[in-house]
Amino acid sequence: MTIEQSEYRQRRAALRQKIGQGTAIFHSAPLATMHNDVEYVYRQDSDFYYLTGFNESQAVAVLAPHHPEHQYILFVQPKDPLKETWTGRLWGVEAAKEAFGADQVYPITDFAKEILQYLNKAERIYYHLGRDNSFNSQILTLWQSLLSTYSKRGTGPIALEDTNHLMQPLRQVKSTAEIEMMRRAVEISTEAHNIARNITQAGKYEYEIQAEIEHIFRLRGGNGPAYPSIVASGQNSCILHYIENNRQMLDGDLLLIDAGCSYGYYNGDITRTFPVSGSFTPEQQAIYDLVLEAQLQAIEQVKPGLPYNTFHDRAVEVLVDGLLKLGLLVGSSEEIIEKEHYKPFYMHKTGHWLGLDVHDAGIYKCGENTWQNLQPGHIVTVEPGIYISPDIQPAEGQPDIPREWRGIGIRIEDDVLVTPDGNEILSAGVPK
Ligand code: GLY
Ligand code: MN
Ligand code: MN
Numbered sequence: 001m002t003i004e005q006s007e008y009r010q011r012r013a014a015l016r017q018k019i020g021q022g023t024a025i026f027h028s029a030p031l032a033t034m035h036n037d038v039e040y041v042y043r044q045d046s047d048f049y050y051l052t053g054f055n056e057s058q059a060v061a062v063l064a065p066h067h068p069e070h071q072y073i074l075f076v077q078p079k080d081p082l083k084e085t086w087t088g089r090l091w092g093v094e095a096a097k098e099a100f101g102a103d104q105v106y107p108i109t110d111f112a113k114e115i116l117q118y119l120n121k122a123e124r125i126y127y128h129l130g131r132d133n134s135f136n137s138q139i140l141t142l143w144q145s146l147l148s149t150y151s152k153r154g155t156g157p158i159a160l161e162d163t164n165h166l167m168q169p170l171r172q173v174k175s176t177a178e179i180e181m182m183r184r185a186v187e188i189s190t191e192a193h194n195i196a197r198n199i200t201q202a203g204k205y206e207y208e209i210q211a212e213i214e215h216i217f218r219l220r221g222g223n224g225p226a227y228p229s230i231v232a233s234g235q236n237s238c239i240l241h242y243i244e245n246n247r248q249m250l251d252g253d254l255l256l257i258d259a260g261c262s263y264g265y266y267n268g269d270i271t272r273t274f275p276v277s278g279s280f281t282p283e284q285q286a287i288y289d290l291v292l293e294a295q296l297q298a299i300e301q302v303k304p305g306l307p308y309n310t311f312h313d314r315a316v317e318v319l320v321d322g323l324l325k326l327g328l329l330v331g332s333s334e335e336i337i338e339k340e341h342y343k344p345f346y347m348h349k350t351g352h353w354l355g356l357d358v359h360d361a362g363i364y365k366c367g368e369n370t371w372q373n374l375q376p377g378h379i380v381t382v383e384p385g386i387y388i389s390p391d392i393q394p395a396e397g398q399p400d401i402p403r404e405w406r407g408i409g410i411r412i413e414d415d416v417l418v419t420p421d422g423n424e425i426l427s428a429g430v431p432k
Helices: 005-019 046-052 081-087 092-100 108-114 133-148 164-172 176-199 206-219 234-238 282-300 310-325 333-339
Strands: 023-027 033-035 060-063 072-076 104-107 125-127 230-233 254-259 261-263 270-275 365-367 379-382 385-388 408-411 414-419 422-425
Touching (some): 046 060, 046 164, 072 092, 072 108, 092 104, 125 133, 176 206, 176 261, 176 270, 176 414, 206 261, 230 234, 234 385, 254 408, 282 408, 282 414
Antiparallel strands (some): 254 270, 379 414, 414 422
16 A cells, blocks of 8 residues: 555645745755664655655755756665665665656755756745754755845845645645555554553553554554554553553553554554553543543544634533532633643643644644634544543642542543544544
């Protein structure tokens, strides 16, 4: 399963429409050092990958719609047999041109020389200041030198504009092929969660569960975890991004698993929480039921035309009402919500866009008080939770929390596709 070259071409055409007489420059993700001379497994920048499907480092992609000959240009590492013996195959200039449909491909070493012909008549440079500061400087220096000669030439980029606001609307609405990739990523994640639940028992260590989950990710052809897997038992479940995963699980614990598979660059992101030995304490049951109710009601608010924040607001209302009924909060729900006095229990948002990035490209707000409306093809997570940390500090005027509630952390997270009629829960195969 893969994204066809024709789709990458369509994506570039959509961006070209937006940049008119400008030139857009995208840089590959930098290599990252793990230690000394060992690098992390390379992962292409998501915008770069979305437009090119090209997964090598030290590359630049350029879109220059106004150029008479080349509208799509790649700069790549040249073939180098000795280097390839050590660190793997490279496409090289000729093969990259053919395989990735570029009008022209140059060796990356020629970037400074060749880029000028694509910039000197562009009205504007579109570029996102990224993680590679030396490349950022190179672009700024190029722009500066073009500006300094502008008055003599009468053409050239008079502005530099970020690419995020152009890329986000494109990436946010998933194509049919992307939805299939997402289905596969979530399907593998689903299988891993179901196995994890079946093998969990008191006495095992969190990492044993993590190992089985990540085994499935790779066994099914995924790249591995989409983010460090969270396997959090007992009080660890109150730490949102707990990743040590080294505690021995005990009878009476809850286990919170937040794990997702990355498949062909697309990501699942699923959380389930369940009792290690199969039955809840009354307090665990009460919190679980409440989080589940909040999640189910929030998912009902994921449908086309509703502003993005609607499902979060719904989850907060349900959680606050439930915490009031349980006596863990006191007062009026309106005031608690307005003053955010629920935040010691629920400190994160109810979801995020999901796709090539786990926290995916996508616009949440279109203005100070205007939220993006959901539309078919959007994929969001819906992930309310309640976290009663052992040392929870209630908000001002709120009651102290009795011991039997402390250490309970519960999150339930599904991956939800917005459809023309409402939504589809892609991760529905993991029981709640
Ligand atoms: N696993 C990261 C998140 O849920 O946002
Ligand atoms: Mn998430
Ligand atoms: Mn998650």
